[in-house]
Amino acid sequence: MNRRFEQALNCEAPDRIPFLPAIYEHKAWFVGETPSKVCQDSQLFTTALLAEYERVHPDALTIGIDVYNVEAEAIGCKVIYYEGNDTSVPAIAPEGVVFRGSKEVASLKMPDPRKDGRMPLNLEVAGNIMKVLGKEVPIRAALSGPLSLAAHLAGLENLFMLMFTQPDLARELLGFACEVIKRYGQAFIELGCGVVLFDSQASPDLLSPLLYREFVLPRTRALIEHFHQQGVRNVPLIIGGNTTKMLDEYLETGANNVLCDKKADVKEFLHKCSAARRAFRRNMDSTDFATISSEDVYRRTVDCLKESNGYPGFILGTIILPYGTPLSALAAIRSALQEYKHS
Amino acid sequence: MKELLDLAQLLEQGQSQKVLTLTQQLVDSGLSPQTILNEGLIAGMAVVGEKMRNGEMYLPEVLQSAGAMKASLAILKPHLAREGTASRGKILIGTVKGDMHDIGKNLVTIMLQGAGFEVIDIGLNVEPQRFVTAITEHTPAVLGLSAMLTTTMLNMKTTIEAIASAGLRSQVKIIIGGAPVSQKFADEIGADGYSRDAVLAVNKVRQLMGHTSY
Numbered sequence: 295m296n297r298r299f300e301q302a303l304n305c306e307a308p309d310r311i312p313f314l315p316a317i318y319e320h321k322a323w324f325v326g327e328t329p330s331k332v333c334q335d336s337q338l339f340t341t342a343l344l345a346e347y348e349r350v351h352p353d354a355l356t357i358g359i360d361v362y363n364v365e366a367e368a369i370g371c372k373v374i375y376y377e378g379n380d381t382s383v384p385a386i387a388p389e390g391v392v393f394r395g396s397k398e399v400a401s402l403k404m405p406d407p408r409k410d411g412r413m414p415l416n417l418e419v420a421g422n423i424m425k426v427l428g429k430e431v432p433i434r435a436a437l438s439g440p441l442s443l444a445a446h447l448a449g450l451e452n453l454f455m456l457m458f459t460q461p462d463l464a465r466e467l468l469g470f471a472c473e474v475i476k477r478y479g480q481a482f483i484e485l486g487c488g489v490v491l492f493d494s495q496a497s498p499d500l501l502s503p504l505l506y507r508e509f510v511l512p513r514t515r516a517l518i519e520h521f522h523q524q525g526v527r528n529v530p531l532i533i534g535g536n537t538t539k540m541l542d543e544y545l546e547t548g549a550n551n552v553l554c555d556k557k558a559d560v561k562e563f564l565h566k567c568s569a570a571r572r573a574f575r576r577n578m579d580s581t582d583f584a585t586i587s588s589e590d591v592y593r594r595t596v597d598c599l600k601e602s603n604g605y606p607g608f609i610l611g612t613i614i615l616p617y618g619t620p621l622s623a624l625a626a627i628r629s630a631l632q633e634y635k636h637s
Numbered sequence: 638m639k640e641l642l643d644l645a646q647l648l649e650q651g652q653s654q655k656v657l658t659l660t661q662q663l664v665d666s667g668l669s670p671q672t673i674l675n676e677g678l679i680a681g682m683a684v685v686g687e688k689m690r691n692g693e694m695y696l697p698e699v700l701q702s703a704g705a706m707k708a709s710l711a712i713l714k715p716h717l718a719r720e721g722t723a724s725r726g727k728i729l730i731g732t733v734k735g736d737m738h739d740i741g742k743n744l745v746t747i748m749l750q751g752a753g754f755e756v757i758d759i760g761l762n763v764e765p766q767r768f769v770t771a772i773t774e775h776t777p778a779v780l781g782l783s784a785m786l787t788t789t790m791l792n793m794k795t796t797i798e799a800i801a802s803a804g805l806r807s808q809v810k811i812i813i814g815g816a817p818v819s820q821k822f823a824d825e826i827g828a829d830g831y832s833r834d835a836v837l838a839v840n841k842v843r844q845l846m847g848h849t850s851y
Contacts, residue, residue, distance in 0.1 A: 505695070
């Protein structure tokens with residue numbers, strides 16, 4: 295088993311810095327299909343994950359293409375899938391929200407992970423991958439975080455307004471979201487998979503740290519604690535954007551792997567994460583990988599690795615890789631990782 | 638005038654009902670709707686924009702203020718029309734292909750309408766060709782492109798290329814905005830401007846149209 299990722303999570307210096315590129319819609323590219331097609335076909339999805347592992351060699355694999363849609367769709371939100379060769383990422387249709395604040399949260403459908411939407415498909419893929427790679431590399435299932443799921447159910451603007459006008463209702467909706475996430479996560483855990491929570495709607499680019507603390511933090515902390523009790527020791531929480539302002543809250547969630555996105559202050563993350571003995575993933579900018587040379591990718595990687603300052607809990611990541619990102623760019627990152635020695 | 642300062646402050650606090658009541662009172666008192674708009678609403682939103690830039694206000698609070706402004710504008714609009722206030726220009730706005738986020742776009746729309754621009758909002762997940770068609774149909778002075786994701790921001794470039802291919806690039810100024818974009822990105826893709834928030838977007842539009850910025 296590749297223990298590099300787990301060693302970094304435990305802040306025990308691995309043989310080299312682990313690499314976790316953010317490959318979601320780009321998975322489909324490995325099998326020459328569109329994200330819409332692959333995320334609806336368990337065989338294609340499985341093949342895409344195996345191809346990703348073979349060609350990119352990440353230090354952990356994540357089951358997920360259109361990460362934030364699966365739970366919301368299983369509850370009843372409408373997802374837009376794209377036809378033909380359109381490689382856009384499926385997304386929740388704005389008119390497809392299921393909670394408009396006028397009805398009871400209790401009337402929302404609690405999905406059954408084995409029956410509803412694409413939850414069974416994702417579980418099937420996880421089972422397939424666990425059989426082939428489960429002893430070789432950590433496999434984690436992507437789960438929506440509570441704010442992001444609640445935002446899909448109600449619409450982000452509506453959810454924010456509820457926080458002011460009907461705070462108890464907003465809390466209730468977040469509580470419902472947590473229950474969905476727990477059940478879906480539990481189904482993966484039973485397959486032997488790990489989980490990773492994605493909650494980028496909680497970024498300070500959108501929500502204040504104060505509102506995060508009041509509405510989201512208690513529920514996220516309880517959710518992570520629940521997964522710990524189920525035997526999942528490592529629960530990463532991914533919140534994009536500049537999370538420097540909410541780093542205290544972020545660490546209070548109990549997640550042992552947080553995200554330091556390209557806009558965030560890496561020095562502040564080093565300071566606070568080392569004090570709290572938590573790992574963090576530093577994202578390098580990868581939006582232009584299709585247009586810059588491998589040498590430039592290599593140099594950028596080295597610059598990013600230098601930011602680690604030798605911290606054993608440092609993980610190298612990318613922002614979400616666009617569909618079609620050239621393999622040469624990822625090969626350049628791997629070369630830099632293998633050759634880099636912190637001085 | 639104290640009431641206008643109060644209006645700006647209530648707007649900043651997102652107190653919709655009080656903003657509505659005071660707007661109506663000011664209209665009833667015979668004060669020019671243009672003055673109410675400029676010295677009350679727009680002044681209030683300028684403070685909101687500044688506080689957002691400084692990290693003192695976040696999106697949920699800004700949405701409250703924008704909601705109050707939108708409601709207040711609905712009261713002022715017929716009076717502004719009666720006063721014969723001419724549109725300051727036509728703006729076309731939309732979120733690019735693949736992106737379903739509209740909060741930023743909606744905020745910019747409210748601010749532009751408040752500043753007297755005619756805004757044609759063509760919605761979310763807009764194909765490059767639809768932007769081309771809308772430019773031909775509406776002949777806007779400025780096009781606003783919005784994206785919220787690092788993956789969909791690349792479709793801003795595709796959209797600008799489609800507009801250029803259609804021979805329309807010289808007819809329209811293009812401004813971009815959204816969480817992942819920057820001035821550097823705007824320069825790289827050939828946009829004419831970038832704005833980090835809705836208040837500054839109005840200034841940028843005015844600047845691109847050769848108006849005096851406030």
